[in-house]
Amino acid sequence: MQLRFAVLEDLPAVNVLRRQVNELHVTGRPETFKAGFPPELEHHVYTVFHDPDQKILVAEEDGQLCGFAVLHQIRRPETPFMYERRFLDVDEFGVAPAFRRRGVGRALIDRAKAWAKEQGFDRLELNMWEFNRDALAFYEAVGFQTYRRYLEIPL
Numbered sequence: 039m040q041l042r043f044a045v046l047e048d049l050p051a052v053n054v055l056r057r058q059v060n061e062l063h064v065t066g067r068p069e070t071f072k073a074g075f076p077p078e079l080e081h082h083v084y085t086v087f088h089d090p091d092q093k094i095l096v097a098e099e100d101g102q103l104c105g106f107a108v109l110h111q112i113r114r115p116e117t118p119f120m121y122e123r124r125f126l127d128v129d130e131f132g133v134a135p136a137f138r139r140r141g142v143g144r145a146l147i148d149r150a151k152a153w154a155k156e157q158g159f160d161r162l163e164l165n166m167w168e169f170n171r172d173a174l175a176f177y178e179a180v181g182f183q184t185y186r187r188y189l190e191i192p193l
């Protein structure tokens with residue numbers, strides 16, 4: 039398996055994976071996520087690609103793009119409550135169904151960690167939806183710990 043940052047020509051294949059992740063979110067939380075894969079959502083990956091603060095890491099096996107991670111460099115200035123914060127946020131993440139449970143996700147996170155360190159970040163972060171128990175099991179298996187929660191009361 040090869041890990042590298044995406045080039046422009048990869049983006050249609052990245053969108054195939056993004057669409058799968060979006061469908062999972064629509065199924066799990068239909069009141070929040072818009073069904074389908076409208077042009078705005080398809081095009082969003084190009085905005086990400088051209089943003090100097092974001093990188094798209096991809097995994098490729100036998101010429102097929104089998105996983106991706108959108109890595110966003112975040113700098114939050116100091117506030118009256120908090121010190122300045124700098125972290126690498128994993129904004130979008132997915133592995134093609136046929137390639138799951140073969141270490142692709144772990145390899146992407148390992149590479150993201152190494153790159154974050156090189157860039158001088160001391161932390162990787164992400165947020166996820168509570169219904170996605172498989173993703174939580176994965177994230178915990180690769181070392182993420184919950185440090186903050188969103189709570190709601192549906193009315």
Ligand SMILES: CC(C)(COP(=O)(O)OP(=O)(O)OC[C@H]1O[C@@H](n2cnc3c(N)ncnc32)[C@H](O)[C@@H]1OP(=O)(O)O)[C@@H](O)C(=O)NCCC(=O)NCCS
Pocket residue numbers: 059062131132133134137138139140141142143144145165166167170171172173175176177179180
């Ligand atoms: C979550 C996801 C990225 C994991 O990718 P993956 O390549 O299958 O993960 P790995 O093979 O590297 O798994 C590493 C470890 O994580 C854990 N893990 C992975 N998937 C799991 C699952 N479905 N259930 C329980 N544990 C899981 C296991 O401990 C696994 O090690 P093992 O296979 O030796 O038991 C993949 O299932 C996926 O794309 N899911 C749909 C999209 C998604 O939920 N994205 C995240 C949105 S926030």
